[in-house]
Amino acid sequence: MKLYNFHASSTSYRTRIVLNLKGLQYEYIPIRLDKQEHLSPAYGEVNPMRGVPTLEVDGVRLYQSSAIIEYLEEVFPDPPVLPKDPVGRAHVRAICAIVGADMHAVNNLRIRNFVRDTYKQDADGVTAWISLWNKAGFEAIEAMLRADKNRNGFCYGSTPTMADAFLISHVFSAVRFKTDMTPYTEIRAVVDNCNALKPFADAHPSNQPDAGG
Ligand SMILES: N[C@@H](CCC(=O)N[C@@H](CS)C(=O)NCC(=O)O)C(=O)O
Known part of the structure; x- marks a missing residue:
């Protein structure tokens, strides 16, 4: 591959x-x-x-x-990175969709460039745009994590799912773009748990061959 x-x-x-x-x-x-x-x-x-x-x-x-x-x-x-039960799968996919569709898609490079160039926003204006959609998504995910009394350390259940892959990577990007993560205690705990695992650490941007070049 x-x-x-x-x-x-x-x-x-x-x-x-x-x-x-x-x-x-x-x-x-x-x-x-x-x-x-x-x-x-x-x-x-x-x-x-x-x-x-x-x-x-x-x-x-x-x-x-x-x-x-x-x-x-x-x-x-x-x-597996999806749970076996249909409700669990829907829950995990919902977190992925919040990140992928409601947060990343509206904050993608081409969108940021459009906001800057066409709507004449300076760096602060672009950061405000990014933070708006990140805040909406993180608040929703934080509420979902808080409501799920059966999960244990991760977004769903007690092993990593694709929801954790989506969340951890987006938190990295959000921090890079100055989104304040302080309010999201459940999310931050999941991030810490995931980042302690080798598959997550090895995938981190700083550990890639094109980092820093
Ligand atoms: N929905 C696509 C998005 C792919 C995508 O646009 N990725 C970003 C990097 S995170 C990119 O290549 N952006 C280039 C651009 O916006 O011009 C996916 O999940 O693969």
């Missing part, structure tokens, strides 16, 4: 976490967002949305981190 990705990209980070949780090896192909490599015609041939990650499996390219992660779960079910 080849993973076209970028160390600091949260969608790449969440995919790396799941690959690591499942013990899967892959070739790391850096696509430097900071050098706009994702906008090159060559990468446009790889991924028609010009986003990262892309997972290539036996020459077939898969897009969208949520679809990639669900593919990995179907093909490599052990250890």
Whole structure:
């Protein structure tokens, strides 16, 4: 497998976490967002949305981190990153959707650039935009975690699921963009538990080959 990705990209980070949780090896192909490599015609041939990650499996390219992660779960079910019961699966997927659709999608690089360039926002204005959507999402997830009396250390149950991969990677990005995480005690406890595990630590942006370059 080849993973076209970028160390600091949260969608790449969440995919790396799941690959690591499942013990899967892959070739790391850096696509430097900071050098706009994702906008090159060559990468446009790889991924028609010009986003990262892309997972290539036996020459077939898969897009969208949520679809990639669900593919990995179907093909490599052990250890699982989705619970067995349908209600649990819906709960985990809901957390993923809050992060993926309600937070990341509206704060993505191309959206931030549009807010800056078209709506003439300075750095503080862009940060305010990011924080608005992060706050809405983190408040919802914090409430879900607090209400779930059966979970034990993670977003759901007592082992990591794809919800943890989505949450941990987005918290990294939120901290980078100055979102105040102080109010979210349940989320911060989950982050600490996950980051203590090797599959999460190995997936961290600072541990990737293109970090700092
Ligand atoms: N929904 C897609 C989003 C992919 C995506 O856009 N990733 C970001 C990096 S976190 C990116 O490549 N952004 C480039 C841009 O916005 O131009 C997924 O989950 O894979």
